[in-house]
Amino acid sequence: xxxxxxxxxxxxxxxxxxxxxxxxxxxxxxxxxxxxxxxxxxxxxxxxxxxxxxxxxxxxxxxxxxxxxxxxxxxxxxxxxxxxxxxxxxxxxxxxxxxxxxxxxxxxxxxxxxxxxxxxxxxxxxxxxxxxxxxxxxxxxxxxxxxxxxxxxxxxxxxxxxxxxxxxxxxxxxxxxxxxxxxxxxxxxxxxxxxxxxxxxxxxxxxxxxxxxxxxxxxxxxxxxxxxxxxxxxxxxxxxxxxxxxxxxxxxxxxxxxxxxxxxxxxxxxxxxxxxxxxxxxxxxxxxxxxxxxxxxxxxxxxxxxxxxxxxxxxxxxxxxxxxxxxxxxxxxxxxxxxxxxxxxxxxxxxxxxxxxxxxxxxxx
Numbered sequence: 001x002x003x004x005x006x007x008x009x010x011x012x013x014x015x016x017x018x019x020x021x022x023x024x025x026x027x028x029x030x031x032x033x034x035x036x037x038x039x040x041x042x043x044x045x046x047x048x049x050x051x052x053x054x055x056x057x058x059x060x061x062x063x064x065x066x067x068x069x070x071x072x073x074x075x076x077x078x079x080x081x082x083x084x085x086x087x088x089x090x091x092x093x094x095x096x097x098x099x100x101x102x103x104x105x106x107x108x109x110x111x112x113x114x115x116x117x118x119x120x121x122x123x124x125x126x127x128x129x130x131x132x133x134x135x136x137x138x139x140x141x142x143x144x145x146x147x148x149x150x151x152x153x154x155x156x157x158x159x160x161x162x163x164x165x166x167x168x169x170x171x172x173x174x175x176x177x178x179x180x181x182x183x184x185x186x187x188x189x190x191x192x193x194x195x196x197x198x199x200x201x202x203x204x205x206x207x208x209x210x211x212x213x214x215x216x217x218x219x220x221x222x223x224x225x226x227x228x229x230x231x232x233x234x235x236x237x238x239x240x241x242x243x244x245x246x247x248x249x250x251x252x253x254x255x256x257x258x259x260x261x262x263x264x265x266x267x268x269x270x271x272x273x274x275x276x277x278x279x280x281x282x283x284x285x286x287x288x289x290x291x292x293x294x295x296x297x298x299x300x301x302x303x304x305x306x307x308x309x310x311x312x313x314x315x316x317x318x319x320x321x322x323x324x325x326x327x328x329x330x331x332x333x334x335x336x337x338x339x340x341x342x343x344x345x346x347x348x349x350x351x352x353x354x355x356x357x358x359x360x361x362x363x364x365x
Contacts, residue, residue, distance in 0.1 A: 019087060027051040028091040029058055030084065031076050032217050033098050036066050038108030039232075039284040039339055041217050051090035055081050058094050065098065065106065074098050074106060080210045085176035086221060093180060095214055111209060114343035118205035121354045127256070127330070128208035128346055129185070129201030129249035133338045134219065135236040136166045136194040137229045143237055144194040144228050157188050165194045166228070173215075173222045174198065180218060182211045191242030191298065201249065209342040234283055234293040234337035243293040243300060244338035250349050251330035260328030261319075267353040268308050268317050268331060274352050275306040275316065281344040283337030290337045301334060 029052065030045045044063070052058050058078045065074040076096040084091040098106045105112045118126065136144035145165025158164050170187055177184040177198070187198040198219075200212050216232070223230045235243050254263045271278065283290040287303075294303035299313040307314075311321035316335055323329035336345045 025050055028084070028087060030091075030093050031061055031063075031078070031096050032093060032214070033063065033076055033096045034109055034213065034341075036106070036108055037284070038110070038341055041213070041220065043217070052081065052092060055079070055094075058092070061096075063098070067106075072100070074100055075103075079111065080207075080214070082180040082182065082214055085179040085218065093214065093217070095210055110341055110343040110347070111206070114209060114347045115206045117347045117350050117355075121350050122205070124252040124254070124354055125204060126346075126350055126354070127202040127204055127249075127251050128342075128349075129199060129203070129330075130208060130212050130336075130342055130345075131197055131199045131245070131247040131249075132212065132215065132232075133190055133195065133197045133244040133246065134230045134232055135192060135242075135244055136169065136196070136223070137231055137236075139227060139229065143192070146193060156191055158193075159189075163193060164189045166196065169222060169226050169228065169230075170196045170198070172225075173219050176218050176222055177215050180214065182215045182218065183207075184211075184215060190244075192237060195236075195242055195244065202251075206343075206346075209346055212342045232339040234289040234339060243298060245293065245300075245334065246336045246338050246340050246342070246345070248333045248336050248342075248345055248349065249330050250333065250353070252354070255330060256328055258328055261324065264319060264323070264329070264331050268319075270352050271317055271333070271349075272306045272308070274348075278333075278348050278352070279303065279335060281348055282335050282340050284339040284341065289339065290335070293337060294335065 027048045027050060028045050029048055030043050032041055032043045035042050046061065055078055058081065061076045062073050063076055064071050077099055078094045078096050080095045082093040083089060084093050097111050098109045100106060138144050174184060174187050183200055183203055185199050185201060187196065190197050198215065200215055201208060203211055219230050233244060252263065254260055279287050279290060291303045294300050296302045296314065301307050301314060301316040306316045308317045309315045310319045310324045312318060318332045318334055320332065333349065
C-alpha cells in the first residue's frame with residue numbers, strides 16, 4: 001500500500017469519532033454549484049441555527065468566481081434541497097444557481113434559461129430520464145483496477161473480479177442518492193472494466209437537471225471516500241474499447257398515451273433537421289469530445305450523419321423495441337456525451353420537439 005493510500009485510510013478511520021458527535025439544534029448546509037467552465041462542481045458549508053424544512057429557509061450566500069481572469073464575488077441562490085448522505089440528518093445539500101450583483105445568471109449556469117423553457121412547455125408534461133456513464137481512475141491516473149497489460153474485454157453488466165472493478169463505489173453511490181432524495185432508478189456495469197452507469201428519472205421538467213447534477217456531486221464525494229477519481233470524459237481511455245455517454249430518454253403526455261408513437265416519430269423527424277445544432281451543446285466542449293466518441297462503432301452513431309431505427313443502439317435516436325410494440329412511450333437520444341450539461345440537453349430537446357419558436361435567451365453574463 002502506498003503512503004498516500006495509507007494516509008487516506010487513516011483519515012477515514014479517524015473521522016468516525018468526530019462525525020458521531022452531537023451537534024445540538026444546529027444544521028450544516030452544503031451549498032453546491034456548477035463551476036465557471038460549466039462542467040465541474042464546487043461546494044462550501046455553513047451552519048444554520050435550525051434544520052430547514054423548505055428551500056426558503058436557506059439563505060443566499062456568496063462565493064468567488066473567476067471571470068475573464070479576474071476574481072469577482074457572485075451570489076449562490078438555492079434552487080433545490082436534498083438530505084446529506086455524508087453527515088446525515090438533519091444536515092442538507094442544496095443545489096444553487098450562480099448570479100452576479102445584478103441577479104443575472106453567470107454564463108456557465110444554464111438552469112434559469114432551461115427552467116424558462118420548461119415553463120413554456122408545461123402543458124406537454126415533458127419527462128426525462130438520463131443514463132450517466134462514468135469511468136473510475138486511481139490517483140496515479142491509471143484506470144482503476146486494471147492490470148498492466150491494459151484493456152480488459154468489453155464487460156457490459158458483467159459479474160466477477162476479473163471483469164469489473166469498483167462495484168462497492170457504484171453501490172455506495174446508489175444508496176447515497178436514495179438517501180439524499182435523488183430519483184436514481186438503476187445502475188449497471190458498462191463496457192470498460194472500471195466503467196459504470198447510473199440512471200436518473202423519470203423526472204418532469206427542470207427536476208431532471210437538478211437531480212442529475214446532485215447525483216454527480218454525490219458520485220465525486222463517494223469517490224473521495226474510496227480514494228479514486230470518477231471521470232465523465234466521453235472518450236476516457238484511448239484504446240477503442242469504450243466511450244462514455246449520457247443517453248437521454250424523452251417523452252410527453254401525448255407520446256405516453258395510446259397512439260403516441262406517431263408523436264414520437266414526428267419529434268424524431270424534427271430532430272433530424274437540427275442534428276448539428278444539438279451536437280454543439282451535447283458535450284461540455286462544444287462537440288470536440290463527442291466527435292471522438294461518435295464514430296459509428298461500439299454502439300455509437302455517426303457524428304456527422306443523423307440516423308434512427310427501432311431497437312438499434314448504433315443510431316442517433318432510438319425507438320425502444322417495446323415502445324414500438326406498445327405504440328406509445330418515449331424515445332432515446334443517444335448522442336449526449338457523459339460530460340453534457342443536462343440543462344442544455346433538455347432545453348435543446350424541448351425547443352426542437354415542442355416549440356415552433358425557441359424561447360429567447362435572458363441576458364447572461
